[in-house]
Amino acid sequence: MINQHLFDDIIEKAEEVKSKSRRPVAVFDLDGTLFVYTPRVKQVLLDALDGKEDQFPGIKTLIENIPHTSYEYLVVDTLKKYDISMPGLEDHLLTFWERWFFDNKYIKHDYPLPGAVEFVNKLSENGIFIVYLTGRDWPRMGKGTEESLIKSGFPMDKNNSKLIMKPRFEDDNWAHKNRSINEINVLGDVVAAFDNEPGEANILADNFPSAVVVMVHNIHSPGAPPLRESLRHIENFNDGYLK
Numbered sequence: 001m002i003n004q005h006l007f008d009d010i011i012e013k014a015e016e017v018k019s020k021s022r023r024p025v026a027v028f029d030l031d032g033t034l035f036v037y038t039p040r041v042k043q044v045l046l047d048a049l050d051g052k053e054d055q056f057p058g059i060k061t062l063i064e065n066i067p068h069t070s071y072e073y074l075v076v077d078t079l080k081k082y083d084i085s086m087p088g089l090e091d092h093l094l095t096f097w098e099r100w101f102f103d104n105k106y107i108k109h110d111y112p113l114p115g116a117v118e119f120v121n122k123l124s125e126n127g128i129f130i131v132y133l134t135g136r137d138w139p140r141m142g143k144g145t146e147e148s149l150i151k152s153g154f155p156m157d158k159n160n161s162k163l164i165m166k167p168r169f170e171d172d173n174w175a176h177k178n179r180s181i182n183e184i185n186v187l188g189d190v191v192a193a194f195d196n197e198p199g200e201a202n203i204l205a206d207n208f209p210s211a212v213v214v215m216v217h218n219i220h221s222p223g224a225p226p227l228r229e230s231l232r233h234i235e236n237f238n239d240g241y242l243k
């Protein structure tokens with residue numbers, strides 16, 4: 001059962017927008033907001049250890065036994081948490097992770113947060129235009145991201161949804177999201193926006209003050225700024241409000 005209270009609040013705003021002959025828009029981040037991506041991290045680490053039993057004995061088994069739900073945001077913090085250390089191990093894993101985490105090949109290991117597919121589809125069925133606003137980049141992750149959204153059952157019809165990705169891998173996430181605000185404003189009036197990064201949720205709250213802006217509590221980067229007071233809080237799309 002989706003979070004009906006949150007859903008109803010968004011629909012109410014959407015009806016207001018529609019009554020002014022404007023198009024309502026809802027904005028969703030992907031990693032950590034619509035998708036759980038720690039299984040992707042885990043698979044990358046396991047593949048990094050393929051054929052490395054001589055160099056890092058026993059490490060692959062250790063990693064296999066850590067549930068992806070216990071992963072920290074940074075790979076090094078996950079290793080520390082489980083006391084996994086060996087000369088050269090951290091460097092090897094990080095190099096492999098950096099090459100493959102942001103790649104089409106591994107996106108299939110993600111899965112949607114509970115309730116996410118139903119929640120987004122119901123918004124779409126109610127005439128809300130869906131924007132997927134992600135820090136993933138088009139050249140390395142475009143194809144895999146489109147496939148994953150379609151396979152998971154998220155709305156992907158070009159007439160009522162849009163995927164906005166970084167044009168280049170090197171682009172800064174925050175700058176990209178800030179720049180995309182103008183592009184989104186052209187599409188219609190934002191009635192809801194969701195992100196799992198406090199800094200990015202704040203950007204959404206500042207730019208869309210009349211929207212329902214939601215912080216999805218999941219793993220996020222360390223050293224995150226304090227959250228705007230106006231944000232709503234969920235852990236997944238089925239939950240009631242956390243506060």
Ligand SMILES: [Mg+2]
Pocket residue numbers: 029030031032033195196197
């Ligand atoms: Mg995210």
